[in-house]
Amino acid sequence: MKRAVSLAEIEVAYRAHGHHVLRRATLILGNESDAREVLQEVFLSLVDHPEQFAAQSALSTWLYSATVHRCLNRLRDERNRARLLVAQSEVWPLPGQAASPEHVALLREQLVRLPIELAQVAVYQLADEMSQDEIAEAMGCSRRQVRKLLERLEQALTAQRVRA
Amino acid sequence: MNAPHERLGACPSRLRFDRLLARELSEKETHEVELHAQSCLRCGPLLLEQRRGYEAFAPELPALLVQRVQAREARARTGKYWFAPALAAAAALVVWLARPHDAPLATRSKGSPQLSFYVLHDGVVRPGVDGERVRPGDALRFAYSSSRDAYLAIVSIDGARVASAYYAEQGERAAKIAAGSRALLDQSTVLDETLGPEVIYGLLCSEPIPLAPVLRALERRPDTPPDVTGCTLDRYTLLKVSR
Numbered sequence: 001m002k003r004a005v006s007l008a009e010i011e012v013a014y015r016a017h018g019h020h021v022l023r024r025a026t027l028i029l030g031n032e033s034d035a036r037e038v039l040q041e042v043f044l045s046l047v048d049h050p051e052q053f054a055a056q057s058a059l060s061t062w063l064y065s066a067t068v069h070r071c072l073n074r075l076r077d078e079r080n081r082a083r084l085l086v087a088q089s090e091v092w093p094l095p096g097q098a099a100s101p102e103h104v105a106l107l108r109e110q111l112v113r114l115p116i117e118l119a120q121v122a123v124y125q126l127a128d129e130m131s132q133d134e135i136a137e138a139m140g141c142s143r144r145q146v147r148k149l150l151e152r153l154e155q156a157l158t159a160q161r162v163r164a
Numbered sequence: 165m166n167a168p169h170e171r172l173g174a175c176p177s178r179l180r181f182d183r184l185l186a187r188e189l190s191e192k193e194t195h196e197v198e199l200h201a202q203s204c205l206r207c208g209p210l211l212l213e214q215r216r217g218y219e220a221f222a223p224e225l226p227a228l229l230v231q232r233v234q235a236r237e238a239r240a241r242t243g244k245y246w247f248a249p250a251l252a253a254a255a256a257l258v259v260w261l262a263r264p265h266d267a268p269l270a271t272r273s274k275g276s277p278q279l280s281f282y283v284l285h286d287g288v289v290r291p292g293v294d295g296e297r298v299r300p301g302d303a304l305r306f307a308y309s310s311s312r313d314a315y316l317a318i319v320s321i322d323g324a325r326v327a328s329a330y331y332a333e334q335g336e337r338a339a340k341i342a343a344g345s346r347a348l349l350d351q352s353t354v355l356d357e358t359l360g361p362e363v364i365y366g367l368l369c370s371e372p373i374p375l376a377p378v379l380r381a382l383e384r385r386p387d388t389p390p391d392v393t394g395c396t397l398d399r400y401t402l403l404k405v406s407r
Contacts, residue, residue, distance in 0.1 A: 007233045008282045008305045008348055011225055011289035019221035020182040023214070040226045047232050060183045130177040138179075 005050045014043060017060060021067050027127060028071040028111075038074065042066045064128070065138040072119050076112055110157065118156055121149045175204060181211050185218045230287040279318070279366030279398040280346065281306045297403050298355055305352040306331060308368070309345045315369045316341045319378055319390070323360025323404065327382040329375050330364065337372045355404060362402045369395035
């Protein structure tokens, strides 16, 4: 049976977590207009498919993962890519806006080129400075798998730097 | 390849800060993160910035989101449905922490209120308080707290001296509820066009009391709260004004 999320429940979840979803999306996409669309999409997804969040992690962690995933998809969408990359260059870095804006700024175009799981792990680690345990929880995988992804990420970023 | 904070040793991640602000961390974890931020030149300003952003965030639900939830609620009303425990717990915690602890939400015959409610007005949900101004078409959603399984009835007497059952088993008797803290009821009530004061009573009872005598007594003596043996009573007064 599919469970329904009530308006009161979604309202308090939005109040508690809306800001960090918006901040995260703004950080990755570089503009608040797109970030607000992602904010709405993430919560709509929670309403439409509440079974995605099976309470196996904190709601914050699930929302982080959902937000990063949607933002990366948006960045990688050919229709958005050029516009968003230009927008980012205008917006970045905002003082105090991001944990490590320089890291994300460097990753901006690389995120588009990286395989999706490496792009995710790049944002988690370099922008959010999440621990390997936190990344494993967000990605629903083992810490060992996270270590492998981080090794692949380092190789991929090194290769991109060499090509540049 | 280690994250910067792992290289530094103990700096929490941005996720950790967000979980702190969303009150998802335990008391011990909260203390550890705040203690670190107080003494870390890097994390202190970062947490302050995140806290400011969090406090400035206007939590108005997007209209599309409200419509989608309402559409799903309407469909779910025809069948059995249930709630995500973690979301309900988060909701209860956030509402409790957001509420001024010394401001009673309702008057109660004994002890602290066990009934609370939310008001949905123009797509925005707000926690309700005693004396709340509401409008026809607004929807009320109730939550209860009870340390044991019990029976709950919610009744009202409106400005036209008409008594109604807002929450009851088949409209006839108090409905069985499970023990819970700020547990949301699975239905909402849309307010009608009758203007003026409306008094709502929540009766938490040890037995499934019949409601017909309660409603009749309310219509005979609108200013007298129901007095039912075995029940504790919460009372809210609403003022329904025109749109």
